[in-house]
Every structure is written in C-alpha cells, then in structure tokens.
Amino acid sequence: DAKTTQPNSMESNEEEPVHLPCNHSTISGTDYIHWYRQLPSQGPEYVIHGLTSNVNNRMASLAIAEDRKSSTLILHRATLRDAAVYYCILRDGYGGATNKLIFGTGTLLAVQP
Amino acid sequence: EAGVTQFPSHSVIEKGQTVTLRCDPISGHDNLYWYRRVMGKEIKFLLHFVKESKQDESGMPNNRFLAERTGGTYSTLKVQPAELEDSGVYFCASKPGQGTSSNQPQHFGDGTRLSIL
Secondary structure, eight states, X not given: OOOOBOXXXXXXXXXXXXXXEEEOTTOOTTEEEEEEEEOTTSXXXXXXXXXXXXXXXXXXXXXXXXXXXXXXXXXXXXXXXXXXXXXXXXXXXXXXXXXXXXXXXXXXXXXXX | OOXXXXXXXXXEEOTTXXXXXXXXXXXXXXXXXXXXXXXXXXXXXXXXXXXXXXXXXXXXXXXXXXXXXXXXXXXXXXXSSOOGGGOEEEEEEEEOOSSSOOOOOOEEOOXXXXXXX
C-alpha cells in the first residue's frame, strides 16, 4: 500500500468547518482513499472512502484532487465529539491478499469550545 | 446490530504468564482482523482470517502469539509466554464478504489493553 502524509495535529473551533489534508503522491490507479478516525479509548472508526469523485456521507465529505495525489477530509461543523486522530489510508481496490489497513501516525484534531 | 466486542477490556499479567484475548465479530462477517498498538507506535496489522482460515499472518511478531478462529465465529489471540514488549492495545476488526478484495469498511472493537509487569 502506498504511503500517505498527514499533518501531526490540527486545531479547530466548535461549529466551524475543518479541512484535514492528506498527501499520497505515489497512489496507484486502483488505490481507494479511506479515512478512519479514533476517538479516545475507542477503536478506529470508518469515516468515508472514495476513488476519484468527491464523496459525501452523514459524517463527512471527501474531496479528491484531480490528479489523485492528495485529498481532504471535510467536517462541515466540528463538534467536541469530533476530537480524534484521523487516519488517511490507501487500500488496493482490486486483488490484494488481505485488504489490511496500514495506519500511519494520523492527524490529531483538537476541537475548542 | 451488535458491534465487534472484545474481552477483556483490560488485562494485567506478569511477564512469563499466558493471556488469551477474545474477539466476537459482527454476526455474519467472514473477515476478521487483529491489530495492535504498542507503546508509542502506530497501529499495526497482525493477521487476517477468512472464516476459520488464516489468510495472512505476516504481521504476527513471533511464535509466542497464536490466533485461532475455530468454527469461523469468534477468535482468540493467545500470548504465551508474555513479555514486557507485548504491552499495548490489541484491536479486532471484522468485515463482511467472503472475498478479500472488498472495499467495505472494517468495524473495530474498542480493544483490549494489555499490561505486562
């Protein structure tokens, strides 16, 4: 799986939008971009994934650059509950032995009231 | 739908003892994964079951670790004998689908915090 690069930490104010960036310059054509987050004392939680087009779900939006070398996870209105470590992970969408997740260090998001 | 459950939530044992961690995946999920985070490190993959078969155990650190999934339902991860460096949080995840090329998300339990004294 290709490597991703994320900022170590970010801060946001409650009720404001948050844009979490991820660089993946060596992404291959079959790699999907997945985002997970880990709240304190919990296991990782799936957030969203996409391939080429921007994606929206009830939790967040995923904006993918046209060249796919970067993406941005968007939380439209941050709440205190969104304080977590956010992981950007590339997954091969075809074949592959396990589809295991390869976690990096992620971005620690702090949300201020 | 019940989520992935792990037992115990915490375990404190002495070096040299044996500990067995259990994971109950979401009902019907064929794929079951074990991961762990040791102190100061990133979450690392340990192994993957498809039903009762080990699909990939490339992440298992050494032969002190034994994972089983008899009957293709719950799984156990035994550490024998435990060493100090085994301390950390052990996560289990499950995913539906018999195939291994699915993009469906993995559902994680809250982990077992293992402390070796």
